[in-house]
Amino acid sequence: MRASITRPPTPDGDDGAEGAPVSDMEPTLQEKINIKLVESGEKEKLKELLRERLIECGWKDEMKALCRAYARQKGRNNVTVDDLIHVITPKGRASVPDSIKAELLQRIQTFLVAAAL
Template identity: 35%
Template sequence: QTSNGFRPYVHSSKPNKGMTAKREEIRQKVNDLLTSTGEREKLRDMIEEQLKKSGWNDKVKMHCKEFIKSKGVDNVSVDDVVMGVSAAARSTVPKEVKAATLERLKQFMAKNNIEI
């Protein structure tokens, strides 16, 4: 978690219904390797740092405050806030952060001989 309690979204390990068996196998292998090598935490740290530098965390925090204010602090739960701002938060992740993350994942897959 970040200092403000917000954890950047990381794709769920639940398989998509339309995902092919081969894709699911690759996804699971990558997930397992990311965890076992410690790369998952390094990747999260990199993403978190880039999001902080871009001001994204502050924007999301402000969006959360606005959401809570619009609903009334006594009428909203943490789950309500997460559901209310997650889509907007994900859609505002800077392109540079997405590109750097994708590049790092590609390098990780190449290093571990994982082909798509």
């Protein structure tokens, strides 16, 4: 079947992966872990722990200062939230302390062992 240049092909419920319909596909390991974390309430606990640790180490204040400096540089009326997200996100992710990442990873691993995943 040839695809039209002016419109995309009509989906037929098949993603092409070994002929299995999308609805019959097994969730990935990452999806299973996320489901377990959400169902158990552990994901919210981890998010709260992350918030606390980032505030304690001054990361939140550092990101706020970066946002303010960017807004001053571009002019307050010329900056959108999307601009801030685009500029600050890479810096923010790169500046999370390794100790916090390690602590969260350890908590996730402990949860997975206890959940037998």
